[in-house]
Amino acid sequence: MSSIRIATWNVNSIKVRLPHLLQWLSSQEKKDAPIDALCLQELKLTEDKFPYAELNAAGYYALVAGQKTYNGVALLLKKSSLAATAQDSETAFLSPQKNNPKFQDEQQRIVAATVAFKGRQPMRLISAYFPNGQAPGTEKFEYKMNWLAGLYDWLSEELEEHSRVALLGDYNIAPSDEDVHDPKAWEGQNLVSPEERDAFSGFIELGFHDSYRMFEQLPKSFSWWDYRMMGFRRNAGVRIDHILLSEELKNECIASFIDKVPRGWEQPSDHAPVITTLS
């Protein structure tokens, strides 16, 4: 049985980035490394404007939670990778969930479904766009911390119901200093504050594993670089996009990496995709 690849990518407007998205999916396919599931964040449009037709033509089903201008998340599934029982957009996404049932939220930041790939036990895939938080002490930071607490509550329930859970997305948290280009300059700031890192540790204590850190990685590996100050060229970045796996999925995990290639394309998203492979 062939392995599967699950990935996450904050595209910073799917309208602008659709050409990159299609090019990236097709480039992975040509490398004989197709993406079987892709979680997208920051769509910045409502569901009726989502490019279902283009992605369908590229071979993907989509489950979308959108809103105007801000946020918005999707879960894409490669049709040809799905089990025979999941051959239309209804049956591909089982027990679909938009947003956190335990946290009232106007902002569309979570979409989840149970997915049956060919020849495998079903797994629960969650695409999440964590709040940015602006800065510790602000109202937006307080919203972020409340949102994280709500996510913790929901995830502990999800883990009771499902043994195979993957949480993919833009966490807006750099879990440790090795995930930050200049830890001293960032100390105590948004994305790296002790409160945020404690929340990330909470997910680990629930039983999740950071798939990227299961493997040896190059130092200074990041997933986001500021558009300003030539951030990408200087590799002045942070690692804030993550793929966390429950114990059972962790035992199947054989690789994880960040694909920096699309970040170097013309008019890129400021995030790079993260890919994790399951045997």
Next chain:
DNA sequence: ATGGCCCTCATCGAGGGA
């Protein structure tokens, strides 16, 4: 040098991102 860029909108300046 405490801001530089990019995306969105009952747009052309401001909010949000990280």
